[in-house]
Amino acid sequence: MAMIYFLGTGSAFPNSKRDNTSLLFSVNGKNILADVSGNPSRRLKEINKPLHEIDVILLTHMHIDHIYGLPSLLWGMWLENRTEPLTILAEYRNKQQLQKWLETIRISEWSSQFDIHIKTFEGCKYEEVIVDEELQLFTFPAKHSVPTVGCEFVYKEKRIVYSSDTEINSHIYEYDYIDILIHEATFARKKSKFHSSMEEVLNNYPLENLDKLIFVHLSENEPYEEVLNQFKEINKEKNSILLAYDQMKITL
Numbered sequence: 095m096a097m098i099y100f101l102g103t104g105s106a107f108p109n110s111k112r113d114n115t116s117l118l119f120s121v122n123g124k125n126i127l128a129d130v131s132g133n134p135s136r137r138l139k140e141i142n143k144p145l146h147e148i149d150v151i152l153l154t155h156m157h158i159d160h161i162y163g164l165p166s167l168l169w170g171m172w173l174e175n176r177t178e179p180l181t182i183l184a185e186y187r188n189k190q191q192l193q194k195w196l197e198t199i200r201i202s203e204w205s206s207q208f209d210i211h212i213k214t215f216e217g218c219k220y221e222e223v224i225v226d227e228e229l230q231l232f233t234f235p236a237k238h239s240v241p242t243v244g245c246e247f248v249y250k251e252k253r254i255v256y257s258s259d260t261e262i263n264s265h266i267y268e269y270d271y272i273d274i275l276i277h278e279a280t281f282a283r284k285k286s287k288f289h290s291s292m293e294e295v296l297n298n299y300p301l302e303n304l305d306k307l308i309f310v311h312l313s314e315n316e317p318y319e320e321v322l323n324q325f326k327e328i329n330k331e332k333n334s335i336l337l338a339y340d341q342m343k344i345t346l
Contacts, residue, residue, distance in 0.1 A: 096121045096249050096346035098274070101137040103338040105280045105313045106159040112340050114159040115311045117256060117276065118143065121229045121249055126150045128245060128256060130163040135170035140341060146176045150224065152183045152231070154258040155242035156191050165199045172204050179209040183224075183233075185217035185241045217243045220265070236260035239288045252346055259311065262290055262298045274344065275304050278311035282321045292321050296335075306334040308344075 097120045104112030113132030118125060118141075125148050127134070138145060145167070153161060171180070184192050189212060196202075196210070215223050215233055218241075224231035228250065233243040238259045244266075247254040257263060257277040266275070277299075280289040292309055301307065312318065318337055326335070 096252075098254065098276075098344040098346070099141055099143075100308075100310065100338045100340065100342040100344075101127075101134065101141075102132045103310045103312055103340050103342070105278075105311045106157065107280075107313045109312075109314045111314065112312060113137070114162075115278070116160070116163070117310075119247055119254070121247075123147075124149055124226070124229060126152060126224070126231065126247075128152045129154055129160040129258075130167055131159055131161070132163055134163040134167040137341070141343070145171045145174055146178050148180065149178075150181045150183060152223075152233075152245060153185075153188065153192070154236070154245065154256075155185070155238060155240050156188045157240065157259070160259075161195070164195065168199070168201060168210075171208065172206050176208045179211060181211045181213055183213050183215065185243060186214035187217070187241045189214050215243075217241050234265045235263075237263055237288070249346060254346070257290070259288065260290060261288060262294055266299060269303060272304050273346075274306045274308060275299070276308045276310055276338075279309040279318070280311055280313055282316040282318045292318055296321070296325050301329075306336070308336045308338050310338045312337065 099118040101116045102113030104114050116129040116131045118127050215221050218235050220234045222232050230248040232246040236242040236244045236258045242258055244258045245256050252273045254274045255272050277295050279292040281291040283291055283293045
């Protein structure tokens with residue numbers, strides 16, 4: 095069984111309906127959390143996912159809206175007496191900042207019973223960071239204001255790509271086929287440096303190479319539905335385009 099849980103789907107702008115974007119990829123008992131925002135412990139409890147079952151946290155970048163839930167999640171794991179080791183994947187240029195975060199919350203003084211392993215990767219290139227019998231995880235460079243990566247999950251020949259925060263990214267053009275593309279859309283139409291709009295995504299990527307397109311990192315009071323409806327009127331054959339919502343889940 096493999097699932098994608100959209101724990102939060104909002105952009106960095108304050109939002110009355112959405113937590114900031116974070117995703118949980120769950121594959122046959124292995125759980126990988128991409129970014130940590132909102133109240134991650136509560137969100138995980140809502141989907142009946144025990145905190146001790148989170149194996150890996152992938153930090154796509156170190157902007158506050160993608161990492162501010164980390165101290166709360168670690169605290170929750172400690173309060174529940176977690177003993178299983180936890181791996182945090184971070185871009186090598188972010189390792190020092192991550193370590194400072196852990197020092198600031200004084201995690202070494204908690205008498206924690208679980209080890210935290212920080213594993214780094216080079217975000218400026220396409221790199222395999224996890225491989226086991228059923229799942230591969232790759233990272234690739236995104237086009238953002240700080241070192242940022244998107245990620246690619248491969249499970250039973252299905253390919254799921256998450257853009258993270260990025261402008262339109264030429265790396266995504268390189269795929270012959272993507273089963274699910276999860277892409278940021280900070281705005282519906284507005285062009286903005288370091289981010290993408292829904293309109294840009296729909297007009298720039300080869301949608302014929304996608305089975306499903308799901309938008310996240312959504313801002314409040316943006317005319318997403320209007321843009322999507324206009325697009326679907328012209329492209330009636332392409333209907334598997336979705337606006338994600340908090341706690342939505344997809345079965346692979």
